[in-house]
Structure formats: C-alpha cells, structure tokens
Amino acid sequence: MKIAELFYSIQGEGILAGTPAVFVRTSGCNLRCVWCDADYTSWAPEGRDVEVKEIVRYVREHSRGYTVVTGGEPMILPEIVALGRELRGIGQHITIETAGTVYRELECDLMSISPKLRNSVPWEREGGRWAERHNRLRLQYDVLQKLMERYNYQLKFVVTQPEDVTEVLEIVKRLRAKRDRVLLMPEGVQARVLAERGRWIVEVCKREGFRYSPRLQVELWGAARGY
Numbered sequence: 001m002k003i004a005e006l007f008y009s010i011q012g013e014g015i016l017a018g019t020p021a022v023f024v025r026t027s028g029c030n031l032r033c034v035w036c037d038a039d040y041t042s043w044a045p046e047g048r049d050v051e052v053k054e055i056v057r058y059v060r061e062h063s064r065g066y067t068v069v070t071g072g073e074p075m076i077l078p079e080i081v082a083l084g085r086e087l088r089g090i091g092q093h094i095t096i097e098t099a100g101t102v103y104r105e106l107e108c109d110l111m112s113i114s115p116k117l118r119n120s121v122p123w124e125r126e127g128g129r130w131a132e133r134h135n136r137l138r139l140q141y142d143v144l145q146k147l148m149e150r151y152n153y154q155l156k157f158v159v160t161q162p163e164d165v166t167e168v169l170e171i172v173k174r175l176r177a178k179r180d181r182v183l184l185m186p187e188g189v190q191a192r193v194l195a196e197r198g199r200w201i202v203e204v205c206k207r208e209g210f211r212y213s214p215r216l217q218v219e220l221w222g223a224a225r226g227y
C-alpha cells in the first residue's frame with residue numbers, strides 16, 4: 001500500500017490526545033480540502049509502496065500499544081483490511097482517521113471521523129478544478145451513519161470561523177450523534193492561529209456540550225512533517 005510516512009510520536013488530536021502512538025500515513029485521497037495540512041498525501045501525493053508485513057514490523061519495533069492509521073484517506077485502500085487484521089494480531093489499539101466517505105469492514109478500536117464542512121471546498125485552489133467533485137463527495141450521510149453504528153467513533157470537525165458552527169449543528173442533528181463524541185478543532189498550522197480560534201471554539205463547546213480538540217503536533221512542532 002502507498003505510504004507517505006511511518007513515524008512514532010504522540011496523538012495530537014481527539015479523545016486520545018497525548019497518547020504515544022505509531023502513525024501509518026497512507027498516501028492518496030478522494031477529497032481535496034483547501035486547507036489540507038498533509039497535501040503531500042492529497043494535492044501532490046508522495047510516498048512508496050510498502051508491504052503490510054513491513055509496516056507491521058515497524059509498528060512492532062516502535063509501538064507502545066497504539067497505532068493510528070491516517071492519511072490521505074486510508075479507507076480508499078483495500079490493503080487496509082489486511083493491515084488492521086495484522087495490527088490486531090500484535091495487540092494494537094487501532095485508530096483509523098477518515099473523512100467518512102468510504103465504508104469498509106475492518107479491525108478498528110476508534111473510528112476517528114472528520115466530516116468536511118463547506119470551509120474545506122477549494123473554490124479557487126488550482127483554478128477550482130477540484131471544487132465541484134470535493135463538494136459533492138464531502139458529506140456521505142449513509143456512510144457516516146454506517147460507520148457510527150458499526151464502530152466506536154468520534155466526530156471531529158475542523159472549524160475556521162463562527163459561521164461553521166451552524167453547519168456542524170445541522171450535521172450532528174441529522175446524524176443524531178452523541179454530543180460527547182463530537183469534537184471541534186481549530187484549523188491552522190500556526191500555534192498563534194490555533195490559540196485565537198481556540199478561544200471562541202471553547203465557548204461553543206461549553207454552550208453545546210461538545211469537546212474541544214487540541215492540535216498538539218502544531219503547538220509543539222508547527223507545520224513540520226513526521227510529528
């Protein structure tokens with residue numbers, strides 16, 4: 001499967017923030033978020049083909065029990081099913097980070113679903129050539145519902161402006177998501193921007209009963225890769 005990077009760090013986002021974990025970052029994505037912070041897996045995908053057994057060897061050597069399979073969009077790769085089976089075989093807690101547009105049956109302890117809001121549509125980037133497709137694909141309610149029913153989940157929304165909250169509330173209502181599984185996370189690859197957005201996002205979380213998600217990797221290492 002095409003892998004952009006393998007590294008050992010801490011989970012920076014979501015309900016497991018702060019947990020040491022091996023990251024398996026797949027390359028390739030069916031969406032093109034305008035603010036994608038891993039565009040070497042989407043807009044300009046990089047990486048090399050790595051066999052599942054090689055990935056598992058890396059995990060075995062480095063992991064303290066937690067593996068995060070992220071992307072790109074890992075759910076578009078059929079090999080992820082075999083990877084999940086092998087990771088389960090060596091006793092890993094498995095998080096899958098997905099935008100929630102593709103469904104698969106696989107081994108997973110936490111389905112970290114990040115449905116994409118209107119703020120993600122690339123109306124102008126690269127002449128807007130991806131905008132229509134991205135906008136059509138970004139919310140697949142049947143897939144989201146199925147993922148939420150089948151897996152232990154969190155719903156992590158990337159927010160940029162207060163207007164985004166209206167859309168989050170609509171999606172949460174339509175999916176009948178549990179409020180304590182909903183996380184709001186500021187968009188940004190600079191600690192200063194996260195702090196500015198974080199202050200009003202926390203107030204929304206207090207009002208609506210959502211959780212606030214940090215981006216520890218940005219706070220600690222900025223936009224550097226491999227963290």
Ligand code: SF4
Binds near residue numbers: 030035042
């Ligand atoms: S879904 Fe994730 S990897 Fe794909 S373009 Fe959006 S942020 Fe980037």
